[in-house]
Amino acid sequence: xxxxYLSCEMGAAGDMLMAALYELLPEKQAFLERMNSLLHDVKVxxxxxxxxxxxxxxxxxxxxxxxxDEHLHDHDHDHDHDHDHEHDHDHDHDHEHDHEHDHEHEHEHDHEHEHEHHHHDEHDHEHHHAHSGMGEIEHIISHLPxxxxxxxxxxxVYSLIARAESTVHGKPVTEIHFxxxxxxxxxxxxxxxxxxxxxxxxxxxxxxxxxxxxxxxRCAHGLMPVPAPATALxxxxxxxxxxxxxxxxxxxxxxxxxxxxxxxxxxxxxxxLEKTGYGMGKKDFEAANCVRALWGxxxxxxxxxxxxxxxxxxxxxxxxxxxxxxLFAAGALDVCTLPLDMKKDRSGALLLCLCRPxxxxxxIQLLFRHTSTLGVREVRCARHTLMRREEAIExxxxxxxxxxxxxxxxxxxxxxxxxxxxxxxxxxxSLEEVxxxxxx
Numbered sequence: 049x050x051x052x053y054l055s056c057e058m059g060a061a062g063d064m065l066m067a068a069l070y071e072l073l074p075e076k077q078a079f080l081e082r083m084n085s086l087l088h089d090v091k092v093x094x095x096x097x098x099x100x101x102x103x104x105x106x107x108x109x110x111x112x113x114x115x116x117d118e119h120l121h122d123h124d125h126d127h128d129h130d131h132d133h134e135h136d137h138d139h140d141h142d143h144e145h146d147h148e149h150d151h152e153h154e155h156e157h158d159h160e161h162e163h164e165h166h167h168h169d170e171h172d173h174e175h176h177h178a179h180s181g182m183g184e185i186e187h188i189i190s191h192l193p194x195x196x197x198x199x200x201x202x203x204x205v206y207s208l209i210a211r212a213e214s215t216v217h218g219k220p221v222t223e224i225h226f227x228x229x230x231x232x233x234x235x236x237x238x239x240x241x242x243x244x245x246x247x248x249x250x251x252x253x254x255x256x257x258x259x260x261x262x263x264x265x266r267c268a269h270g271l272m273p274v275p276a277p278a279t280a281l282x283x284x285x286x287x288x289x290x291x292x293x294x295x296x297x298x299x300x301x302x303x304x305x306x307x308x309x310x311x312x313x314x315x316x317x318x319x320x321l322e323k324t325g326y327g328m329g330k331k332d333f334e335a336a337n338c339v340r341a342l343w344g345x346x347x348x349x350x351x352x353x354x355x356x357x358x359x360x361x362x363x364x365x366x367x368x369x370x371x372x373x374x375l376f377a378a379g380a381l382d383v384c385t386l387p388l389d390m391k392k393d394r395s396g397a398l399l400l401c402l403c404r405p406x407x408x409x410x411x412i413q414l415l416f417r418h419t420s421t422l423g424v425r426e427v428r429c430a431r432h433t434l435m436r437r438e439e440a441i442e443x444x445x446x447x448x449x450x451x452x453x454x455x456x457x458x459x460x461x462x463x464x465x466x467x468x469x470x471x472x473x474x475x476x477x478s479l480e481e482v483x484x485x486x487x488x
Contacts, residue, residue: 049251049346049435049436050249050250050251050343051074051250051319051340051341051346051347051401052069052250052254052343053256053257053316053317053341054253054254054255054310054339055341055342056256056259057335058255058293058329058333059258060298060299060301060302060305060306061298061302061339062148062234062238062240063106063107063109063237063382064302065302065306065339066240067094067104067105067325067326067327068104068328068340069241069245069325069327070105070325070327071324071325071341072248072323072343073241073247075468076094080092083240086194086236086239087192087236090111091112092107092108093110094107095108095110096236097365099329099332099336099337100334102338103326104326104327104328105325105326106453107237107240111232114376118121120421127212131220134171138334144208174472181266186203189202189203189464192239194243198239198246199241201242202238202242202310203327205238205242205301205304206336207409208298208307209278210277212278212282212300212304214278216278217275217480228458232446235357237299238305241309248343249446252312253310254310254313254314254317255310256316257286257313258283258289258298258303259286259289259291259293259297259298260275260297261290261291261294262267262274262290262291262293265295274295274296275303276300278300279298279299282300282307283298286307286313287313291307292459293335311404311405311406312352316342316373317346319345320344320345321342322343323344324341324342325341326338326339326340327339327341327342331349332356343419345380345467346435351429352405352429353405353429354403354405354411354427354428354429355402355426356400356412356424356425357398357424357425358398358415358421358425359388359399359421360399360420360421362420363397367419368385370418371399371415371484372384375410378407378411379403379404380402380407380412381402381403381404382401382402384399385397385398385401397417398472401420408426413451417435433455433457434454434458435453436451436452436453437452438451438464441486443471444484444485445471445475445482445485445486446471447466447473448471449463449464450488452464463483463486468483470487470488
């Protein structure tokens, strides 16, 4: 199973995740060309970077030829918090703690958004800095020349951030106005990570416990504890830890990207390592300031999955079949129904949907949309599976695909039903006869 393991010992930010995944990509130039065609006047550049003797990539995003100061500082956590940090968010542009309309007027720093001061005549650019709500973000996403699946992932990441900000600020999601996370360079970061995940297409994404930093970070509203409130909400259910590094190591955008794509957090599994990517921050620490992405093959898959279930007593078999079809189309691992005897002696069905944790919101929405249920129950399960692959064998009746499952000392081989059925129809034989003939 193709596995991507993210090592976040120095936290995570959008640009660092993008750089780490970029290093795994075979066709790097094609990716950069696509990224530089997404947004007007936004340029993405892969820069060589070295931290603690390790060579990697820093992904620079510039608007109108100027890289954001926040982005320049990237993981710029100041060790001394008595001098107000070099920037409120001391990290990169990924921070959306202060997404109020007046956010950009509250910073107390000389270098605050330098290119905003130099480009006040660029109305479109200024607009995205000051007035990026979910409506504006959706407008930008809908016009990106990317596959629909990638745009769905981008929307899901921003939805996670918006809900977290909504809870923190006590406002409806529709009233949340992003500032830094809503800027075009932040959109490029999120789009870049989502597009890279689409291109790499890992079968599972795993991640280490996340180092969030420690101390406080100064924002427009004042001093906030690390992790910041929105980041803490996004990381609920994720193993995190602090340390000696003072400052915010995991940004809200980094947290949202991890929450959306990662299926399980924990130690690295046994895997045959094929490639490693390093996504670098700008700041230097005693430890290498990077996200490390490890790509390889796991022989045996262990990880958490979600089982979503609901009881139904008023749906026709046709409607149930359609609901199962939509769940499978959206990426459900398995969907099945079991007969139930329900209250008032009614016959009903228990609908079970098995999915990856990252697909939770999508599956719950589909269950409510395509079934009559008023509630969905959720159970987190540990799942252990055999590694699966397919091989074709030549027979006197033509090729037959064989499904091979291996792991835990077990090896199974099963012929593809459709191939057996084709031969049985053509030769006027039973399936059992074809099975015996082809497997001799």
